[in-house]
Amino acid sequence: MNIQEQSKILMNNTEYGDEKLKINMQKELEKKLSEGRPLNIYCGYDPTAVDLTLGHIITMRKLREFQELGHNVTFLIGGFTGLIGDPSDKDKKRPMLSHEQLKNNAKEYTRQAYKILDPRLTTIRSNEEWLENLSSKEFIRLCSKFTVAQFLERDNFSKRWKSNDAIYLSEFLYALMQGYDAVKLASDVQVGGSDQLFNLMAGRILQREFNQDPQVVMTLPILVGTDGKIRMSKSTGNFIGLEEPPNEMFGKIMSIPDNAVESYFKLLTSVSDDDFLKLTKAIDNKAMKKIDLKKKLAVEIITGLFSISEATQSEKYFEETFQKRNIPSIMNEYSLGYQESNECKLSKILIKTQLSNGDKYASSLSEVRRLISQNAVSVNGLKIDEDIEVKIGDEIRVGRYKFLRIIQ
RNA sequence: GCAGGGGUGGGAGAGUGGUUAAAUCCAGCGGUCUGUAAAAUCGCCGACUUCGGUCUACGCAGGUUCGAAUCCUGCCCCCUGCACCA
Numbered sequence: 139m140n141i142q143e144q145s146k147i148l149m150n151n152t153e154y155g156d157e158k159l160k161i162n163m164q165k166e167l168e169k170k171l172s173e174g175r176p177l178n179i180y181c182g183y184d185p186t187a188v189d190l191t192l193g194h195i196i197t198m199r200k201l202r203e204f205q206e207l208g209h210n211v212t213f214l215i216g217g218f219t220g221l222i223g224d225p226s227d228k229d230k231k232r233p234m235l236s237h238e239q240l241k242n243n244a245k246e247y248t249r250q251a252y253k254i255l256d257p258r259l260t261t262i263r264s265n266e267e268w269l270e271n272l273s274s275k276e277f278i279r280l281c282s283k284f285t286v287a288q289f290l291e292r293d294n295f296s297k298r299w300k301s302n303d304a305i306y307l308s309e310f311l312y313a314l315m316q317g318y319d320a321v322k323l324a325s326d327v328q329v330g331g332s333d334q335l336f337n338l339m340a341g342r343i344l345q346r347e348f349n350q351d352p353q354v355v356m357t358l359p360i361l362v363g364t365d366g367k368i369r370m371s372k373s374t375g376n377f378i379g380l381e382e383p384p385n386e387m388f389g390k391i392m393s394i395p396d397n398a399v400e401s402y403f404k405l406l407t408s409v410s411d412d413d414f415l416k417l418t419k420a421i422d423n424k425a426m427k428k429i430d431l432k433k434k435l436a437v438e439i440i441t442g443l444f445s446i447s448e449a450t451q452s453e454k455y456f457e458e459t460f461q462k463r464n465i466p467s468i469m470n471e472y473s474l475g476y477q478e479s480n481e482c483k484l485s486k487i488l489i490k491t492q493l494s495n496g497d498k499y500a501s502s503l504s505e506v507r508r509l510i511s512q513n514a515v516s517v518n519g520l521k522i523d524e525d526i527e528v529k530i531g532d533e534i535r536v537g538r539y540k541f542l543r544i545i546q
Numbered sequence: 547g548c549a550g551g552g553g554u555g556g557g558a559g560a561g562u563g564g565u566u567a568a569a570u571c572c573a574g575c576g577g578u579c580u581g582u583a584a585a586a587u588c589g590c591c592g593a594c595u596u597c598g599g600u601c602u603a604c605g606c607a608g609g610u611u612c613g614a615a616u617c618c619u620g621c622c623c624c625c626u627g628c629a630c631c632a
Contacts, residue, residue, distance in 0.1 A: 392581080396584065397583090397584085398583095502593065503593080505575085508589095514576050538582070
């Protein structure tokens with residue numbers, strides 16, 4: 139594959155504030171590629187959140203592309219910087235992590251990341267390696283590479299500066315420290331979310347100071363959540379977790395609004411832009427239904443994360459359960475065991491039992507009553523109008539999507 | 547430290563002595579519709595209840611009152627000016 143072809147693939151999906159920057163970055167990338175050596179690519183991840191979502195994998199997919207082209211990929215755990223707090227998501231609390239927790243999180247993180255990355259070709263590093271024992275002398279030296287004006291250029295800061303909102307020094311330092319990572323890794327390319335542009339650019343500034351060829355920064359769009367509006371995140375509840383079982387993932391993907399489908403295709407599947415275009419054309423001339431496009435999306439994503447057979451299986455499950463409204467054969471189970479008879483009350487069971495995502499079927503007796511009175515609960519396919527006692531073998535449906543089978 | 551403003555349900559935000567489990571909006575949940583989309587529409591949205599009610603709730607702790615989210619006292623926290631420091 140020639141260099142232009144490579145850079146075209148690699149630059150695909152990148153998003154910069156301005157077009158000029160993109161062109162420059164592409165040029166720099168091509169120059170680096172033309173050197174014919176494996177490049178050092180990295181992306182940093184904040185280890186405070188352990189459960190990865192589909193949002194996390196878009197940078198990983200990019201790293202994967204580099205791996206496939208024979209470059210060196212470093213998966214950098216932001217063990218140290220994560221503790222300082224990033225201004226780009228200021229309102230999130232960052233709990234202090236102990237070293238053990240950190241290690242644990244990192245392990246968990248990478249385990250999940252290997253759904254995308256090739257473990258054999260991935261180097262795991264954590265930036266505490268070099269940041270933790272940085273002396274104040276070295277630290278001040280790093281600081282002297284930046285001017286305040288450079289920081290105030292950043293949108294996030296300049297807005298707050300103008301409106302007299304607090305800007306903490308630690309926030310400045312965050313970018314600085316992160317920039318130092320690039321130096322330490324002798325990075326050729328850093329991948330990140332588009333909200334990280336400033337931090338990635340800081341790496342370039344420092345690299346120049348350290349006589350390194352500045353890294354190419356590749357920023358990728360932020361994935362919207364299942365609401366189709368705001369960034370996917372666990373804390374906003376609009377996420378699809380990487381670890382969710384295929385059936386559930388399929389359902390969640392089916393629930394995204396139509397206007398998010400395109401970006402999901404681009405960022406989370408290997409379907410080419412051309413092929414996607416063909417699909418939308420097929421919809422335009424009624425050869426394909428919109429829901430089938432979305433199903434294809436779900437199948438593509440799940441195939442990538444699990445396997446083709448799990449993907450088709452979850453599609454079948456979806457069709458049977460939600461489209462044909464059949465009672466599924468697989469569902470959560472509740473073991474009745476040797477409970478007292480008053481423990482067999484449906485309401486009690488619904489309050490006690492958790493869904494796989496940690497939610498309860500119902501949070502209180504009042505809620506169960508509400509659900510029953512609103513015709514939301516059925517047992518063995520029949521709506522019930524009062525709290526009943528259940529027995530082994532009963533299949534309960536709550537709302538449209540929640541099922542529970544009573545077992546021994 | 548001084549002055550001023552404020553802390554109400556998941557969020558935003560009304561309410562300044564009883565008719566307030568607390569307007570309204572958002573989010574959430576459920577019904578109908580449907581493509582687990584969007585839109586629409588109807589209903590629910592503190593807990594418990596023998597469905598008559600009962601209990602708990604408006605930063606925390608006391609007090610006044612037949613009765614307080616609403617008034618008083620003390621405390622805690624947040625914001626905005628100013629001062630101190632430089």
